Amino acid sequence: MDENQDRYKRSYPISWDQLHRDAKALSWRLHDQKTSWKAIVAITRGGLVPAAIIARELGIHYIDTVCIASYDGQNQGEFTILKKIEGDGEGLLIIDDLVDTGSTIKLLRDMLPKACFATVYAKPAGKPMVDVHVTEVSQDTWILFPWDSEVQFVEPIVGS
Secondary structure, X not given: OHHHOOOOOEEEEOOHHHHHHHHHHHHHHHHHOOOOOOEEEEEXXXXXXXXXXXXXXXXXXXXXXXXXXXXXXXXXXXXXXXXXXXXXXXXXXXXXXXXXXOHHHHXXXXXXXXXXXXXXXXXXXXXXXXXXXXXXXXXXXXXXXXXXXXXXXXXXXXXX
């Protein structure tokens, strides 16, 4: 997060339990659409865990990935497509953990215009790019996902 300290004023840590609950809530919203998807496509890497939870909840057994590198620290905003999905996206449910600026989703929408795009978390700039999301956070919030952190001892403020 060091290179983004000026951009992010808040931190929002997500536990594994909370992520599971939020992904399940996204499953409920998707189920309410009464749509039958033929496959889930996880946007790697952040979409892998939510996609697994949603696939279980919705009984979808075909899971694929689209692999895009966009956050390399120095060239944020430049994309490298590592693995594509063929077709126009019809019948596909595209899952990611977060839509931030919406640029990754826009790239995929151009590739898969008939797909349904869903994220667990959404920031205001990217929210219009997804069809379904669960939780909105402010644009200046850094979401600390459980796979990016670990629990460790912290010294108390006052020594014992």
